Amino acid sequence: MTAAGVQEKALEQRPASAGQLFGGLFLGPDLASQDAYRSMVNTATDVLIREFASSAKPYSGASPESLLASLEQQPACPEEPSETMSELLKRLGAEMLRHSAVVTHPACVAHLHCPPLMASLAAEAWIAASNQSMDSWDQSMAGTMLEEHVMEWLCELFGLEEEGDGVFTSGGTQSNLMGLLLARNHYAAVRWNWNIQQRGLPAASCRLRILCSEEAHFTVKQSAALLGLGEQAVVTVKADGRHRMRTGDLLLKLEEMKASGLLPFALVATAGTTDFGAIDPLEELSAIAKQYSMWFHVDAAYGGALAMSESQRARLRGIEEADSVTVDFHKGFYQPISCGAFLVRDKETFQTIRMSADYLNPESDEEAGVPNLVVKSIQTTRRFDALKLYLSLQHVGGRKFGQMVDHTVQLAKDTAALIRSEERLVLLAEPELGTVVFRYIPASRGLDDEMSLQWADGLNARIRDRLLADGWAVLARTRAEGRQCLKMTLLNPLTESAHTAIIIRKIVEAGLALELDQ
Numbered sequence: 001m002t003a004a005g006v007q008e009k010a011l012e013q014r015p016a017s018a019g020q021l022f023g024g025l026f027l028g029p030d031l032a033s034q035d036a037y038r039s040m041v042n043t044a045t046d047v048l049i050r051e052f053a054s055s056a057k058p059y060s061g062a063s064p065e066s067l068l069a070s071l072e073q074q075p076a077c078p079e080e081p082s083e084t085m086s087e088l089l090k091r092l093g094a095e096m097l098r099h100s101a102v103v104t105h106p107a108c109v110a111h112l113h114c115p116p117l118m119a120s121l122a123a124e125a126w127i128a129a130s131n132q133s134m135d136s137w138d139q140s141m142a143g144t145m146l147e148e149h150v151m152e153w154l155c156e157l158f159g160l161e162e163e164g165d166g167v168f169t170s171g172g173t174q175s176n177l178m179g180l181l182l183a184r185n186h187y188a189a190v191r192w193n194w195n196i197q198q199r200g201l202p203a204a205s206c207r208l209r210i211l212c213s214e215e216a217h218f219t220v221k222q223s224a225a226l227l228g229l230g231e232q233a234v235v236t237v238k239a240d241g242r243h244r245m246r247t248g249d250l251l252l253k254l255e256e257m258k259a260s261g262l263l264p265f266a267l268v269a270t271a272g273t274t275d276f277g278a279i280d281p282l283e284e285l286s287a288i289a290k291q292y293s294m295w296f297h298v299d300a301a302y303g304g305a306l307a308m309s310e311s312q313r314a315r316l317r318g319i320e321e322a323d324s325v326t327v328d329f330h331k332g333f334y335q336p337i338s339c340g341a342f343l344v345r346d347k348e349t350f351q352t353i354r355m356s357a358d359y360l361n362p363e364s365d366e367e368a369g370v371p372n373l374v375v376k377s378i379q380t381t382r383r384f385d386a387l388k389l390y391l392s393l394q395h396v397g398g399r400k401f402g403q404m405v406d407h408t409v410q411l412a413k414d415t416a417a418l419i420r421s422e423e424r425l426v427l428l429a430e431p432e433l434g435t436v437v438f439r440y441i442p443a444s445r446g447l448d449d450e451m452s453l454q455w456a457d458g459l460n461a462r463i464r465d466r467l468l469a470d471g472w473a474v475l476a477r478t479r480a481e482g483r484q485c486l487k488m489t490l491l492n493p494l495t496e497s498a499h500t501a502i503i504i505r506k507i508v509e510a511g512l513a514l515e516l517d518q
């Protein structure tokens with residue numbers, strides 16, 4: 001063999017990880033590293049099953065101080081390791097996993113915080129180990145094509161198939177920011193012939209306005225602030241008794257703006273508000289957006305999953321008219337955090353945020369038809385999260401995804417009925433998706449003055465704290481109608497009304513006990 005041939009052979013075999021200075025640290029072609037990897041992952045799985053998946057309660061009840069004290073016994077970065085991987089995993093399992101919110105537990109019902117599908121967990125192992133980066137094709141060859149393939153299906157799912165396009169994001173926060181970013185840039189380009197990406201905000205931009213419901217997610221205001229428009233640019237529209245945007249108030253606000261020379265450029269509808277799961281009237285709103293030449297963004301971070309259900313899909317009618325859509329997969333699609341998408345009806349609109357870097361996506365790639373997804377994203381290095389959604393869809397199938405949606409919608413209705421029949425609890429609204437908002441009404445004191453009402457507010461907050469400290473239930477709190485409320489977010493398809501009945505009983509018991517303590 002020639003000298004060059006020997007060198008090539010060495011590259012094919014790659015350096016064996018074992019026996020070198022950094023041996024045992026990386027997975028490679030040698031059996032020793034492969035065995036080490038398998039053993040680490042197996043031990044990690046065993047500890048996870050023991051300390052997390054088998055938990056009898058949704059939380060251990062540990063206080064923040066005790067958790068910190070236990071971690072502080074060990075420096076975050078020791079100069080030299082003192083434990084084997086197996087010892088490390090066992091110690092951390094006891095210190096950390098044992099004191100985590102058990103998302104797979106039926107009484108872990110605080111937030112839009114889902115149990116992840118097993119298929120997605122298997123995919124996560126590949127996402128991490130293969131470590132593809134979605135910014136350029138030469139860092140994620142098959143991955144880029146798979147993300148584009150899933151994106152095509154997603155556009156179709158929401159009726160944006162013709163000129164539609166999209167990109168995976170870190171979640172609803174990023175997707176909402178992208179929606180308003182594109183909306184702002186598009187408006188300036190079309191109305192003012194002004195390129196904000198290059199020239200920054202023109203003076204007239206202080207008159208730009210975004211409309212959304214008073215119950216829209218706080219990230220609408222956050223986005224306005226990040227986009228240099230300020231929170232003052234967000235005008236909130238009143239919601240009706242079912243917590244949906246009132247079109248009458250929207251039209252009123254639009255006319256007021258017109259009269260005072262303000263420039264409403266974007267309308268944000270919510271499909272599934274975080275507290276009440278309310279779906280704004282999408283069809284009417286899309287028509288109003290057209291009439292006033294506004295960008296129509298639909299925040300379907302939560303409600304987007306309805307599209308998977310035969311019986312619920314129609315509730316999203318109008319979403320196909322959106323200029324852009326936010327959808328989260330780490331909520332109703334049961335994916336591990338983080339996983340979301342941002343979709344647009346016209347792929348050309350991505351042009352207003354396009355960046356080109358010689359090292360990443362040179363113009364020549366474009367000409368050669370090599371797709372570099374960085375042009376559609378505000379992230380550079382980006383995880384291959386499309387894989388976990390894809391593997392889940394393939395493994396579970398669309399029909400069962402729809403049945404999971406149906407189950408949680410029904411569970412919320414059944415739980416609401418249980419709350420209604422409970423003397424000490426009052427339901428704030430009929431559930432729309434999977435959230436149930438209610439309040440504990442004290443037995444020992446009437447609520448006819450403000451002081452008593454405030455006392456009841458405190459009592460509701462303490463019920464939530466008590467159940468968390470006892471580890472019986474992880475509940476959420478929120479304010480509605482100006483008062484402190486309790487909230488259950490039912491997302492776990494394994495939860496039944498027999499479970500929520502027990503949680504309700506625990507809430508009432510805690511309320512009565514706390515009243516006696518006063």
Ligand SMILES: *Cc1c(COP(=O)(O)O)cnc(C)c1O
Binds near residue numbers: 112171219270299
């Ligand atoms: C969760 C949520 C968001 C924020 O999404 P993240 O994934 O947490 O960034 C935005 N809007 C709505 C309606 C949500 O439910």
